Amino acid sequence: MRFSLKSEYALLASLDLALHASASKLARTSDVARRTGAPAKFLETVLGQLRRAGLVESERGSRGGHRLALAPSRIGAGDVVRAVEGPDGVAVRPVRRRPAPGAAAGSVRALHHLWTEAERALAASLDGVSLEDLTRRVQESSGVPDFSI
Amino acid sequence: MRFSLKSEYALLASLDLALHASASKLARTSDVARRTGAPAKFLETVLGQLRRAGLVESERGSRGGHRLALAPSRIGAGDVVRAVEGPDGVAVRPVRRRPAPGAAAGSVRALHHLWTEAERALAASLDGVSLEDLTRRVQESSGVPDFSI
């Protein structure tokens, strides 16, 4: 039930662009890869998905690179996750490949409600944090040693 | 990022035991399978996991079957999910197979916090609903209790 590593890479990359790129200064894939620890070739596809989702802009050519397409305050962590995990990226409910033949309708309805509430809670948690919030946390914690595990 | 169908089957089965089994009247795997729409053989393994997690009791032999090991009010949906999805069943954060070599430590810490909050929200949502709550919803939505065997 975990998010894929792609989500972690996408968030690290978005955060990296918020910290190291601007309208005038683009960030190269290779630099983002070095700073985030993501494989460069794999990061290419991640940045492509962020671009197609409208969260990132790019310029091709010899001085090309990437930057955020919106202000960091207008991009939520949930947006980034949905961009790479697909439209149902923060969905949680199990899916039946084959339709259920004799499943008790009342119980299925009760579970439907349970899953819907769980999805709402998860989405609210991710959507409540913007890239701006994350950059602030990074800057606040910089220089402070990490005692967490 | 979805829970596996096992979680749905496990919840349907638990709910089925709450509705159709008691200390004196056990429910057979085959009957639970028929009522829930789960493949009987697959349901066997699911009930086995619920039993090993201490949520379900069973009796072997010719008049054997399953019942809940605790009152429905004392079993949360999260307990059922964790029983079949494993100890990290409601975890959400991506895992790195290989350790990250050069990942920006500050950003990773900020994401660690993000994932922790998401996991807390998801777990709280699932742990906040008991099997008793679910049975009540089932009975309310059907209007008529289900006495089928």
Added chain:
DNA sequence: TTAATTCCTACTAAGTCGATAGGGTTACTA
């Protein structure tokens, strides 16, 4: 002893994940 039932181990087809490979396309610069 026989029938019914749970319990256990192993196997498998299909799908997903986390990459890697090999180029094609675009645009800046000299």
Added chain:
DNA sequence: TAGTAACCCTATCGACTTAGTAGGAATTAA
């Protein structure tokens, strides 16, 4: 206008997970 640096696209791959299936051993009531 040639070279080159960068983004962009498709295909492939090994490892792992999912959703079952198969076959039987152990246990108990009748």
